[in-house]
Amino acid sequence: MNDPTPEPAARDSVDAILDQWRKERPDLQVAPVGVITRLARVRAHLDGALTEVFDGFDLTPADFQVLVVLRRAGAPYRLGQARLMAALGLTSGTVSVRMSRLEARGVVLREADPDDKRTFTVRLTALGEELFDRIAPVHLQGEDRLLSALHPDEQLHLADLLRKLLGSYEQTGPQAVRIWGMRVEPAHLARARRAAVGLSDRAGLLVADVTPAGPAALAGIAAGDLVVATVHGAVRSPQDLPLQSGEPVELTLLRGEERIRALIAPSAATEARS
Structure with missing residues (x-):
């Protein structure tokens, strides 16, 4: 007996929007709409429900x-x-x-x-x-009721992803992450700044400054470099950097368009973020 045809994945109102754009303008990269528009529409539902709660107490x-x-x-x-x-x-x-x-x-x-x-x-x-x-x-x-469609483990996973995204907006300028003697700006700023000077559009952590004689400087990393990967995969957030491995940390960077490698010493790899 043939296996039953699997049920199609659940669809929402944003899927219809994406379908229309793929038909009308297949040249456009509309994948971000699937995230940004869903966040906005979920937020609208949440705001409406929460307002009802506070209305009951005569508060906004x-x-x-x-x-x-x-x-x-x-x-x-x-x-x-x-x-x-x-x-x-x-x-x-x-x-x-x-x-x-x-x-x-x-x-x-x-x-x-x-x-x-x-x-x-x-x-x-x-x-x-x-x-x-x-x-x-x-x-x-x-x-709690508003999150009823998600299992507890799914809620935790979503919270982790949102923490990573929110951190990328909050950890800029003076609040930017310092690690291994360098300050790194988040991926969305790195992409914008590379585009502004005519460099390729690559996501990664932009090295804003490097402490002289610090671990990053000793590894040959300089301000303006873009950290794009470790041996474990692509880097888009400080969370993608291994900190407690006890082994040398090999980073792949772009210096302009030139791909370079840098090796952070084992003792430096255990230095905590600040």
């Missing part, structure tokens, strides 16, 4: 983030204006508007900063603590 998701940041700070649940702005990713004007709304409700209290009279601190009140304690279990249960 943005309001709840203020409570979360203050509660997470630990007793006495107080933060200065600058730290609160940084944690929320907001300007002072936007923070002030949001604080006014929450202060009127009695869940936060603005007080003069004892260290800088030009700014203020924000403290979670007892009413704010009680409100957070009522919302948090409901909110977390709702988030």
Whole structure:
């Protein structure tokens, strides 16, 4: 007896978009649409569901983030204006508007900063603590339901991939990863900077600077080099670099368009990222 024909893989609304583009413009590389558009559409579903939860408490998701940041700070649940702005990713004007709304409700209290009279601190009140304690279990249960289509191990795998992607946006400039005496910029910046000077479009980690006499410098690595591979495979993230092997680490790099190899000494290979 012949094996039954396998069921087709589940399709979604983005598959139809990809099919249309492959028909209309087969020359276009539309694979990124399968990721970027799905992330956007999933985010829209999540935002809608979470808004419903917070509507039940007469809050916006943005309001709840203020409570979360203050509660997470630990007793006495107080933060200065600058730290609160940084944690929320907001300007002072936007923070002030949001604080006014929450202060009127009695869940936060603005007080003069004892260290800088030009700014203020924000403290979670007892009413704010009680409100957070009522919302948090409901909110977390709702988030758990929103991920019901994924098995627990799939959720962990997705979280790992998203961590890798998010890290590539966060670990730039002063926050860029330092490893083996060199600072490396993420792959999307490396591709953009190579394109800007007419070099080939290659993903990898761009060496931004090298510490003199450090492990990378001793291996002959220079600023501007692009780390593209190890013996274990392609490098697109610092997570692709072996750190604790105890063996020499062989890197493949591009210097302009020239392919070169560099060997990091065993003692350097155990140096932790910073």
